[in-house]
Amino acid sequence: MPELAEVEHFRRRWNEGIGDRVLRVFARKGKRVFRGESTAILVRDLGGARLEASHAHGKQLLFTFTRPTRSVREQGPGSRRRQQSGSEQPISLGVHLGMTGALRVEPPTHRPKKHDHLVLYQETRALVFTDPRLFGRIRFSATHEPAWWADLPTQVLSSGFTVQHVARFLERRARSPIKPVLLDQRGFPGIGNWMADEILWRARIHPRRLAGTLLPAEVVRIRQETRFVCRGALRFVAPSFGDPPGSWLFVHRWKDGGRCPATGVVLVRATIGGRTTCWSPALQPDPDQRTTKRAARAKPAQSIRAQ
DNA sequence: TCCTATGTTGTATG
DNA sequence: ACATACAACATAGG
Numbered sequence: 111m112p113e114l115a116e117v118e119h120f121r122r123r124w125n126e127g128i129g130d131r132v133l134r135v136f137a138r139k140g141k142r143v144f145r146g147e148s149t150a151i152l153v154r155d156l157g158g159a160r161l162e163a164s165h166a167h168g169k170q171l172l173f174t175f176t177r178p179t180r181s182v183r184e185q186g187p188g189s190r191r192r193q194q195s196g197s198e199q200p201i202s203l204g205v206h207l208g209m210t211g212a213l214r215v216e217p218p219t220h221r222p223k224k225h226d227h228l229v230l231y232q233e234t235r236a237l238v239f240t241d242p243r244l245f246g247r248i249r250f251s252a253t254h255e256p257a258w259w260a261d262l263p264t265q266v267l268s269s270g271f272t273v274q275h276v277a278r279f280l281e282r283r284a285r286s287p288i289k290p291v292l293l294d295q296r297g298f299p300g301i302g303n304w305m306a307d308e309i310l311w312r313a314r315i316h317p318r319r320l321a322g323t324l325l326p327a328e329v330v331r332i333r334q335e336t337r338f339v340c341r342g343a344l345r346f347v348a349p350s351f352g353d354p355p356g357s358w359l360f361v362h363r364w365k366d367g368g369r370c371p372a373t374g375v376v377l378v379r380a381t382i383g384g385r386t387t388c389w390s391p392a393l394q395p396d397p398d399q400r401t402t403k404r405a406a407r408a409k410p411a412q413s414i415r416a417q
Numbered sequence: 418t419c420c421t422a423t424g425t426t427g428t429a430t431g
Numbered sequence: 432a433c434a435t436a437c438a439a440c441a442t443a444g445g
Contacts, residue, residue, distance in 0.1 A: 111423050142440075169424080209424050210442080225442085243441050245424055286435065295425085302423045360423095384437065386421080 112207040114168060114266075114300030115343035119351050120213035121166045124173065127215070127230070127237050131160045132175070136222055136229040142244040143211075143227050152203075152250045156230065159201050161237075167262045168299025171205040174254045200254040208245030214238040263296050266340050276333040277326075284322025288332075290383030291321045298336060304360055305343060307388050309335045311359045311370075316394040317387045323397070363388035 112120065135156045137149040144152075159177035166172075179197040205213070220236040222229050228239040228248055239248065249256065264270040279297035280288075292298050292306040301309070310317050313331035315324065324332070346354040354360045359377075362368035368377045370390035379388045 113423050116423070206425085209422070211424095242443070243422090243424095245440070247425090283434075290435090293424085304423050385424095 111210060111212070112169060113302030113305050113343070114166075114340055115347035116351070117169050117171060117207060117300070118166050118344060118348040120207065121164050121171055122348065123215055124161075124213050124237050125164055127161045127232050127235060128163065129161070130232040130234070131158065132156050132230045132232060133158075134231040136226075136231070138222070138227040141227045143208075143239075143241055143246050143248050145247065147248060147250050152248075155199075155201055155250070155252070156203070161230075161232075165259075167259070167265060168295060169206060169302070170259070170262060170299075171207075172256075172259055173203045173205065175201040175203070177201060200252065202251045202254050202256060202259075204247070204249030204251070204256065204259065205239065206247040208241060208243065208247065210243040211239065211241035211246035214240060263299050266298060266300060266336055271333065271337070273330055273333050276336075277329050280321040280324060280329060280332075284320065286321055287318045287382055288315060288321050288324065289317035289385070289387055292332075292336075293383065293385065300340065301336065303385050303387075304363065305339050307363060308339045308359050310394065311388075311390055312338065314393045316397055317382050317389055319397045359388065359390075 135153040137144065137153050139149045155177065156175065159175035161173060161175055163174045164171065165174075176198040179199050205211075207213075214237075216229075216236040216238050218231060218234055218236055220229060220231075220238065222238075223240070225242040226238050226240045227244075230237040239246075249258070264275060276297075279294075280291060283291045283294065283297070288310065289306055292301050292309060293303065295301075298306075307317070309332065312335040313328065315328055315332070342354060342358070346352050356362075357371050359371065362371060362377060363379075368388075369375060370377055370392060373390060373392040375390055375392040377388050378391050379386055381387065
């Protein structure tokens with residue numbers, strides 16, 4: 111589910127726990143969402159840590175914590191006067207929600223449900239990470255700015271997201287249809303399937319157009335509508351998971367026989383770049399002159415299964 | 418049974 | 432090394 115605005119929505123939900131300590135941690139060991147991480151270390155270090163802040167960057171989330179430094183002679187009764195302040199250890203939790211991930215807040219008595227893989231118990235609530243399909247990912251780091259976070263690309267709504275920046279990225283992906291280019295998180299962090307369709311519809315560009323064939327004016331529109339759709343999504347979706355208004359393609363794109371809200375023409379759907387794509391044939395002219403020839407394309411149904 | 422799903426990534430190929 | 436295409440990941444629902 112989550113793209114930029116849905117991710118932002120979930121970030122705000124967990125914000126309810128900011129300022130409070132984590133008393134206990136539940137982590138469903140061995141689940142794919144913890145790939146590359148030790149749940150034992152995560153549970154040990156997050157226990158006792160205080161949630162301090164949250165950040166979103168595209169579809170990536172980062173929650174930062176601090177915990178009192180673990181004293182080397184913790185059991186020594188006389189060694190109680192290590193410096194209390196200034197000896198706090200930074201911790202961060204990276205969260206990617208994949209296709210079906212979500213963050214919720216539950217009562218502190220919450221028992222983890224089938225797909226709840228991480229639960230941070232605070233005194234008055236439980237912060238829950240859930241993900242049925244397990245495409246999401248949890249990362250743990252003993253710093254407030256892990257390397258992967260520092261390396262994230264230019265945000266769509268930042269000042270660095272210039273026409274030139276976009277043009278350069280499209281040039282690198284010149285031979286690829288524009289649709290999968292918009293889904294590439296290194297160029298358009300936070301954009302997902304529905305936002306990409308919305309952007310192309312507003313920019314009046316067919317999703318199958320090769321990125322390298324876009325005219326300068328079209329690149330300008332891509333950049334402009336990308337920002338427009340991100341702002342609008344944040345406005346309509348982030349506060350309470352609402353839908354954008356009926357003037358948006360979003361509302362019509364999944365309905366069979368759904369009509370373009372601008373022209374009333376019936377919308378078209380096809381797989382482009384491996385993802386179902388919806389567009390308005392009236393507003394987004396097909397780049398392929400000989401449309402009828404497409405039927406002649408051989409179906410690679412029984413292609414060679416290795417061996 | 419077969420198809421779909423608001424995502425990423427490893428692998429093969431050019 | 433770089434760009435491109437696609438199967439695989441895992442589960443639920445129509």
